Amino acid sequence: MELTDADLVARVLVDEDQHAFSELVRRHQSSVRGLLRQLTRTDFALADDLAQDAFLRAYKHIRSFRGEARFSTWLYRIAYNVFREDARRRKELVGIDEDAVEAEADPQTVDAGLRHDLMHALSLLPLHERSAILLCCQNGLSHDEAARVLDIPLGTVKTNVLRGREKLKRTLAAWQTN
């Protein structure tokens, strides 16, 4: 029988079992790295560094996981916080402005193929809408879980998902027309 995430967490807590933790990393690395790749606008190297940092932080603070939420939700919250801290640091260091990057993105450079179009359209969304769409629509979190991960009110998550979807639809429709 395959061990659940909670079983593995318990092993890490009780025996400091690093094999159990490596199984948790193996299980969740794809979704966490995928989420961070989208949040960092497909900067793969940066996303993997942040994912590594998120898993290390999860190991260090695993005692604070109380099992009230799914382990993946708890992990997404850490990953999102790591991303935000890094984004804040970069903004302070080199003055990267999220909105300015959005304005610079050019829809005309989109390659063919729905997958690529979708990912590109997603990357054009503002961070708050992109995060909500990524968590709820792509990773299957409930609005409530996403609110916990993003640390914002439930109503705001719902609004961001709705607006994000509308924008995605409009962008994709415009590209199809062109």
Next chain:
Amino acid sequence: MDETNEMDLLDRQLREATPYLDDDGFTGRVLQKLPVRRPRLQAFRASILLGAAVIASMVAYLLSDEGRFVSEGMVRMAGMSPLMILSLAMIIGILVMVGGVAAAISRDRGLRILG
């Protein structure tokens, strides 16, 4: 296509557009950076328990007139009927079993809290 179906389709496309990322050594790199386990701490804890048990035994031995209660106990047990000794063994066995079950239940509850 109505609004809900359109949204469901978009969600499905978004999910399908996300490929599974192969590990490619990612887990190994994370493990390399994990803090080194501290077996010394566990050994230290075990040695404290062992030391405390030895000291407690020595104190008990000295306070009981150099363990006279042990030889007296043996003499008393030798005078017991076989049925009495059997009953005593059973009671001790049951107590040990209850202790084991209680420990197992407590560990199980700890795991459930996490789940």
